[in-house]
Amino acid sequence: MSAAHPPASRKEFPYWLAAAIAIAIVIAIFVAANDLYSQVFSIVVRGLGITVFVTVIGFALASALGLGIALMALSESRVLRQAARFYVEIIRGVPILVLLFWIAFAGVPAFVAGWNWVTAPLTQAGLMEPLLVRDISLLWRAVVALTIGYSAFISEVFRAGIQSVEAGQIEAAKALGLSRFQRFRLIVMPQALRTILPPLGNDFVAMVKDSSLVSVLGVADITQMGKVYAAGSFRFFETYSIVAYIYLLLTVTLSLALRALERKLRKGAHE
Numbered sequence: 001m002s003a004a005h006p007p008a009s010r011k012e013f014p015y016w017l018a019a020a021i022a023i024a025i026v027i028a029i030f031v032a033a034n035d036l037y038s039q040v041f042s043i044v045v046r047g048l049g050i051t052v053f054v055t056v057i058g059f060a061l062a063s064a065l066g067l068g069i070a071l072m073a074l075s076e077s078r079v080l081r082q083a084a085r086f087y088v089e090i091i092r093g094v095p096i097l098v099l100l101f102w103i104a105f106a107g108v109p110a111f112v113a114g115w116n117w118v119t120a121p122l123t124q125a126g127l128m129e130p131l132l133v134r135d136i137s138l139l140w141r142a143v144v145a146l147t148i149g150y151s152a153f154i155s156e157v158f159r160a161g162i163q164s165v166e167a168g169q170i171e172a173a174k175a176l177g178l179s180r181f182q183r184f185r186l187i188v189m190p191q192a193l194r195t196i197l198p199p200l201g202n203d204f205v206a207m208v209k210d211s212s213l214v215s216v217l218g219v220a221d222i223t224q225m226g227k228v229y230a231a232g233s234f235r236f237f238e239t240y241s242i243v244a245y246i247y248l249l250l251t252v253t254l255s256l257a258l259r260a261l262e263r264k265l266r267k268g269a270h271e
Contacts, residue, residue: 020252027245040229040242047225048246050139054211054221058146059204065147066154073159084155091152096145097213103145104217109133142214146207154203161196162188194265201258205251212247222246 031037072084091099112133122128165188173183215224222243230239 017256024245024249031242031245036235037238037242040226040235040238041246043229044222044226044239044242044246047220047222050214050219050221051208051211051250054139054143054146054214054219055204055208058143058211059150059207061143061147062150062154062207063200065151067158069151069155070158070162073155074162088152088155091148094149096149096210097216099149100142100145100213100216103148104138104141107144108136108141112136138217139214139219142217142219146210146214150203150207150210154200157196157199157203158192160199161192164195165191197258197262197265201255201262204258205254208250208254209247 031041069084069087072080073088075081075084094102112131112135116123116130119128119130123130169187169191170183173187178186211221212223214221215227218224226239226243230236233239
């Protein structure tokens with residue numbers, strides 16, 4: 001029984017992409033021609049910079065932290081391995097929204113109290129001012145929450161990618177006298193990247209969408225700008241249609257860019 005898959009050598013025309021582009025263009029023309037939708041778009045799009053900032057900074061920090069946790073999970077030290085496993089399982093078990101609230105309204109006040117306790121002698125000597133909870137902006141509380149939440153998932157992506165590299169190549173690198181860092185940088189990571197990139201890209205796109213959760217803290221991202229406008233104008237259909245349209249433009253564009261990067265990496269690996 002033959003499989004119902006097209007031959008690998010024949011490229012299938014992306015009809016879905018053509019349809020999506022056509023719809024996006026039609027919507028863009030409609031928004032530009034309609035005064036109400038133009039007004040909604042001009043207000044909602046003001047939050048785009050915050051959305052991009054939260055996503056890029058949060059994902060960069062989450063990737064760095066996730067890589068560190070993955071290396072701990074693959075360490076020869078039992079303590080580090082167990083600590084990494086504990087972190088991943090606990091953080092993955094908490095919904096992002098709950099983690100966001102906890103970091104913003106429980107974690108930050110606890111951190112401020114601890115910081116002021118440690119620096120009390122310097123404060124009493126007049127060398128520094130005590131830290132206040134309001135000194136830590138809600139924007140950065142949101143970034144920290146997304147960083148911690150996503151680092152647990154990203155660490156598993158890195159761990160699986162690193163473990164996918166054949167042990168024989170690592171042993172050969174050891175025989176050549178390469179240090180642990182050189183083996184990681186020259187042998188392991190370049191090969192693991194091809195395995196890591198697709199799920200890592202999925203996490204990046206997911207973070208674009210989950211960045212909308214920061215609106216619950218009043219951070220002026222796309223969703224918050226739409227929420228404020230809709231609450232004042234009662235134009236809920238128009239507002240949230242525009243919000244969804246902007247997020248779709250972001251996520252679909254990112255998905256296409258990531259697929260192009262994957263193809264480029266695969267092509268480079270075969271050359």
